[in-house]
Amino acid sequence: MSVAAMVAEFDDVAGWTADAVEHLGNRYAIPAACRGSASPAALAWLAEACELSTGTTLLDVGAGVGGPAAWAAERFGVRPLLLEPMQTACRAAARLFGFTVIAADGTRIPLRTGSIDTAWCLGVLCTVDDKAALLREIHRVLKPGGSLGLLVVVARGRTRLPGPEGNHFPTQHELATLLDRTGFSLLEQTTRPDDAPLSWSRRAEQVRAAVAARHHSTHAYKLAAHQSDQLTLLFRTRQVSMQLIHAVGVDT
Ligand SMILES: C[S@@+](CC[C@H](N)C(=O)[O-])C[C@H]1O[C@@H](n2cnc3c(N)ncnc32)[C@H](O)[C@@H]1O
Structure with missing residues (x-):
């Protein structure tokens, strides 16, 4: 990943988030480390759809700082395996949750064929x-x-939206075609379930505020904040929506 704004968003902010959580306390870790905007309701929908249970091997591809995997391990007793290409984010997930993270790109996963029960992305x-x-x-x-289990930001109309740098949002039709062509059967889909309760969002917000207070004047912070503002604008103007998807692998 070479776009500077994405490196700022997914690597620099990941490290700063871990710093802030270490300062504020462990109870801030999961809400702050869910950086794909997954609420507990969204995670619960995915967990139930995928029928997670104790001992399920859950590979989280693009795991970021590890919040969703930590949530699934805590609530469902899964055995999480994290994969994330950004080095600082890998270290942040290790610092916050003690996870060993595979530092790799999701297009080249260094795992055996047919070795994973369930994957999230x-x-x-x-x-x-x-x-x-x-x-x-x-x-x-x-x-x-x-x-x-997928959480995908889907474009309502045209796909080349003036949004965060380096992002390309598929339309619903593109996404369905993509899943079909890559060996998945889309079983179920829902728009994002309810927002997070205050107990969760307040903790996430406190960590964001601590990161802002410390780093707001840096170039990386400004780049990451701009990315986030642009995505928020796309949601507010309803040019994109957040979709949760449960698909299963089929023979190709
Ligand atoms: C919006 S964040 C979501 C992080 C995490 N899934 C969550 O929900 O908190 C997107 C993540 O995808 C990762 N990513 C980007 N390109 C990737 C790739 N080719 N393979 C795997 N992960 C990638 C980024 O580094 C970043 O951590």
Whole structure:
């Protein structure tokens, strides 16, 4: 990933988030480390759809700082495996949750074919150029019939939106075609369930405020904040929506 704004957003801010959580306390870790805007309701929908249970191997592709995987481990007893290309984000997930993170690109996952029960990929697809390569690679490592939980920002109309740098939002039709072509059957889809409760969003906001207070004057902070503002604008003007998807791998 070479776009400076994306490096700022996914690497610099990841490290600063871990710093702020370490200062504020552990109870801030999961809300602050869910950086694909997943609320507990969204995570619960995905967890139930994928029928997570104790011992399920859950591969989180593009895991960021590890919040969703930590949530699934805490609530459902899954065995999380995280994969994330940004080095500082990998270290942040290790610092906050003690996870070992595979530092790799999702288009080249260093895991055996058919070795994973379930995969999640939350808020990642729109940041990846070769979406088909990413999905094919997830399909390869999943056991036959294994579940894939996706959180995807979908464009309502045209796909080339004036949004955050480096992002390309698929339309619903593109997304459905992509899943079909990469060996997945889309079983169920919903728009984002309810917003997070205040107990969760306040903690996330406190961490964001601590990061802003300390780093607002840096170039990386300004780049990341601009990315986030642009995405917020796309949501507010209803040019994009957040979709949760449960798909399963089928024979190709
Ligand atoms: C919006 S963040 C979401 C992070 C995390 N999934 C969450 O929900 O908190 C998108 C993440 O995708 C990662 N990413 C971008 N390109 C990727 C790729 N080719 N393979 C795997 N992850 C990628 C970024 O580094 C970033 O951590």
